[in-house]
Amino acid sequence: MLTAHYASSRFGQLHYVECGEGEPVLLLHQTPRSWTEYRDVLPLVGATHRAIAMDTVGYGASAKPADDQSIEMFADGVEDLVAGLGLESFHLVGHHTGGVIAVEVAARLGSRVRSLVLSATPFITPEKRARAAWKRPVDWVQPKPDGSHLMELWNRRRHFYKPGQEAALNRFMADAVRVLDRAEDGHIAVRLFAMDERLPRITAPATVICGQDDDPSMPSFEPMVNALSATGHIVPGAGVPFPEQRPEEFARLVLDAVASAGAADR
Template structure:
């Protein structure tokens, strides 16, 4: 059974949903989503582990500080949550933006992160940082009195979802509209992140996964695998909403990464 909770942090209340018992697995969502991205993954992981999906600072039902968003700020929220929950060690999973946040968390917390699974995580280079503020908005739309911006936002994401996956797209819309005025801030934050300085500090064994149909993320797959000497898996039939499109496969790959680290730890 999924249960929802709040925990205090330096930013205010952090919202998270969890399922199951055992070794904790913390999941971080993409921008501008919420824990709901893992709604179908949580019970699968919860069958063997304590699966926790948090709302990143600024998103979902978590606190929304007025400060400029940054990967470091998002990671501060993650660190506050794991400390508040008393998680001495845990396994870490991040999808898209959540993967970039996971890189920073793993670089900071060292051996506390027992394994790291990065799903469709952008590989941020100095060249990408230089172009960060000039990129076309991904999810921000200008609100119109006639509500036409709702259709514009829907169509921005529609091609990522297959026919019959409208329920998942509805969940995206609910998350995006909740933070519409700042829907682009998370994307800008990850493009400004000095990833090249943080990757060498990661000690956790890493697994990199990506949906074969995730066109924005596939170019980052091989560079990330090489940078972390990671295991890599490309999954057919999955795209940008991988955890919602293929929850069983997503959970299986996370379980394999977790089990491999647990065996290595002895």
């Protein structure tokens, strides 16, 4: 059973949903999503572990501070949730923006992060940061009185979903419309993140995964694997919405990484 909760933080209330008992596995979503990205993954991981999916600060039902968004601010929210839940150690999973946040959290918390799974996580170099201001918007659309901006947003994302996956695209739309005025901020935060300074500080055993059809993320796969000396998996038939398209495969890879970390500890 999925249960929804709130925890206090320096930003206000943080919303999270959890399932199961045992070793905690914390899952971080992409921009501009919410915990619903992991709706079908949670019960699979929760069958053997305490699976927790939080709404990043500024998204979903979590507090929405007026400050400029940054990966560091998102990571502050994760740290506050971890402290509020009393998690001494945990396994960490991030998809797209969530993976970049996970990099910062793992760099900060060291051995408290027992394993790290980075899914379709952008590999941000100094050259990419220098070009950040010239990147076109990913999800921001200009609101129009006739509501046609909603169709524009739908069409901008539609090609990532296969026929029959409209329910997942509906969930994306609900999340995006909820933060429409700041839908692009998370993407900007990713492009400005000094990832090259943080990756060397990570000590957790890392697994890097990516859907083969995730064209924006595939170029980052090998650089991330090499930077972390990570185990890598490319999954056919999965794209940008990997956790929703292939929840069983996503959960299996997460649980394999968790089990591998546990075996290394013994």
